[in-house]
Amino acid sequence: MALQTLDIQRRSATTTPSPSVRQTTEVAKLIDISKCIGCKACQTACMEWNDIRDEVGSNAGTYDNPRDLTENSWTVMRYSEVEVEQGKLEWLIRKDGCMHCADPGCLKACPSPGAIIQHSNGIVDFQQEHCIGCGYCIAGCPFNVPRISKKDNKAYKCTLCSDRVGVGMEPACVKTCPTGAIVFGSKEDMIQHAEERVVDLKERGYGKAGLYDPQGVGGTHVMYVLQHADQPELYHGLPKDPAISPMVSLWKGVTKPLMSLALGVVALAGFFHFVTVGPTETHDEEEEV
């Protein structure tokens, strides 16, 4: 990991500057929902590459399985049956998982130094050895993605295969996707590819087709091509204008400096107390009891 540390541009709860001698290309994964057949090959590839296995669960009356993201399921398919036009059924199938926000709420919320990092290519990665299991990342995530393991009390989510991407490979889900619904490359190229897809979809009657790259979180490094970009909520509640929770913004924006100030005042008061009153003295006899 030594070389990869050169590419870390942000660390949670850290004020020391990040290394900056080299810059990597900003990457993105583009998920074209109009091409997705919901085969779950991406879920399988994710489990295999990362060597994680969820429980053999049960059926709750839907195709969704596992039913939700867990510490062992970093991506799941969400199936939504909708009728956008009267009488015209659509089965919208969205691959859910970490969006790798340019402005990551999880990282901002995380109080543990270096438990969440952002690479200069845009990937947001959890460093579990530094995770304290506080769950602030969950509160900070506008997409409800991180999950805490009951086993080790640490947070887990999609790494965008940072280990693969770091050595020039595409994420495992991209490699396995049989229909080419998931593609990967520089963010610039992915936006261009999405634009071509949108032209095709509009020609097929999806007048509101578009790219999902929400600016409320500074854009994302996982983007969607949506047939109905005006109604992202149709896709199993994909947020229309995701933003970092005001609590996190408050914590990072106003409260944290205030709290730091308060902490400073306390320290300062202590110092003055020390100077003016002197150290607290203990009695040897008492200590020996």
Added chain:
Amino acid sequence: MTNHWVDIKNANVIVIMGGNAAEAHPCGFKWVTEAKAHNKARLIVVDPRFTRSAAVSDYYAPIRSGSDIAFLGGMINYLLTHDKIQHEYVKKYSDATFLVHGDYDFGDGLFSGYDEETRSYDKTSWSYQKGADGFVLADETLQNPRCVFNLMKQHYSRYTPEMVSRITGTPKEQFLHVCEMIAETAAPNKTTTFLYALGWTQHSIGSQNIRTMAMIQILLGNMGMAGGGINALRGHSNIQGLTDLGLLSNTLPGYMTLAGEKEQDFGTFLASRALKPLRPGQMSYWQNYPKFHISLMKSWYGDAATRENNWCYDWLPKLDKVYDVLQVFEMMHQGKMNGYFAQGFNPLASFPNKAKIGAALARLKYLVVIDPLATETSEFWKNFGEFNDVDPSGIQTEVFRLPSTCFAEEEGSLVSSSRVMQWHYKGADAPGEARNDAEIMAGLFLRLREMYKQEGGAFPDAILNTAWPYRIPDNPSPEELAKELNGKALTDLLDPKDPARVLVKAGEQLASFAQLRDDGSTASGCWIFSGAWSQAGNLMERRDNSDPSGLGNTLNWAYAWPANRRIIYNRASCDPSGKPWDPKRKVVGWDGSKWAGNDIPDFSLDSPPEAGMGPFIMNPEGVARLFAVDKMAEGPFPEHYEPFETPIDTNPLHPRVVSNPAARVFKGDMEAFGKAAEFPYVGTTYRLTEHFHYWTKHAKLNAILQPEQFVEIGEDLAKAKGISAGDRIKVSSNRGHIVAVAVVTKRIRMLDVDGRKVHTVGIPIHWGFKGVAKNGYLANTLTPFVGDANTQTPEFKSFLVNIEKA
């Protein structure tokens, strides 16, 4: 497939009907997305359910399971009445102009020649009129009322849009919309491709479902074209190879057939298969039948096969009837069989009416299961509570389980749906004592042969004289077997035009089936595979995917049978003068002196267009058949018959003949059919992407993705029955019941059929009582024991059930 997977990208319109390619063939489905992305293709899905394929389609139309011929017959009617056919193609490349026998007739649901007693037809009148010269009579003007074109027009005139909607439940305007989209490809330079699978075959009228679509493809001029064809998506890895090698009870390798009991004479046997041309100047390629058959006999029996003993013809069994799986299990059920080998086969799970299958297996003396997995069949005798409630103390069958390797644990070739034979390599050693199938079969054969040698027997000749040339007799290698199937010269093959010239030296591998001879000088285990392992080596290992034409034919990637041809009937991609109908998608063409192009021409290379040879060289007519003559069991034109368990109790076209009059139904099974009064809903079984048959429930990854048995019902039915998503429901047929979780969905619609409201209950098949997924019921507990009249493929796709909250 007449075409191939990659070729789907060349289509203008893709129809998925009688299949669910995205669900069952997700990797091949990439070519559908390619066609949409780069060829502006439109994807149409017609299915009782809004499937994963429908999720990415441009147009979806619902249909009642089992009514496809009504839909497609209506489409034929639409194409004819709207004059949306490729005229020149139909006239020159089909039998449209041929005159039909004067006695041929159709009325009130039956064709001429029906015998109610035997439930079969005398097919004499299902034939063409012939002239004094022995050739078929034709009327180029299409005016004669007895020509195929006019009889076809008359036959399908009953399939009006109103009638189609009444039978299928497809709203009329949706049916017409599909017709309009497809009709556009009647233009010579436009194609539709049809992708189908078991959604069409698993009906009592399965073969005719496919024939109706084939007729549409002929009318549209889509056969032989890039981006056209009829494309069966095979459901197992190498099931294409199984069919090619003739592993059905009545077939021999390379689509040759076994003799019937009335064909004791070798000369008659060959003459009835080596068909003479029915029209002047036609090739009728099966005239080479003796070369293929005798080379097969030389491959099987070596020196023992001689001209004097008719190449061991007498050693081949002569069939009194077809021994398909239903027949075999019927006999087993009657106690007429002692032993059964289930090799890579899980009949308890895979065959209809599980109760009957289980009872049949219990009447065997022994059962041998050769499989990499512990299948349900191998433990049919064990009690698994509600899922397999049997009493082991009452079952005396001795069961042997011989563990075999799985595909990744062995080397060899697989044949894909594209007819591409591709070599693959072993990925890992098999666990424990597992052996590959060839080794197991060789071990059994050698021991049996030894017993015959020692003890004699009723008829030892065929066993004792089987050629067994393998280096390690009890473990024939994949290389040896592949070379044997390709075939070799047994003596020097001399050029007939110049006897001084040796074409192939004795012992050398043959370059193609064109080199096969009927004098015992060549051997080939499967003539259509000839060329795959020639003197140039193993061509199935080739991995050059260069594609100069851009059509995706990749002639140097592995090897496609026949003759490395990627699109069969490709002569039909050109007009009669030899020019491609669509110059942008040129497959082959006449260059002034020979046929050549971007594929191996499916034609006599030096036959000039003006000679008038037809493109369908496997038919003695030289053209495609709209009129199937005597080839089908239930009639020369496909007719809609209801499933044996019909939700409407009638056939709106002819109430007196409801279901397929030529389908075989065993005694007892007719009584086991349910009626709509008691079982009002249409049950249909199918696969899910997350699983492969009954195998992958043994794999944890698949079990995680789809852990528990479920059935799908529409919102209307759920509401009527008070069922919510996630409730457990009991699904019953007249043969048994299963219990599963309910998935309530908008994707299954209630349909208006013949004045009734018809609901569909969708039943995925993948669960059982072995493996790591949650135990469940075998779905085939519910299905009826009846098959297609031609192939005997069971009617898994359409039967009657009832449901209630469990």
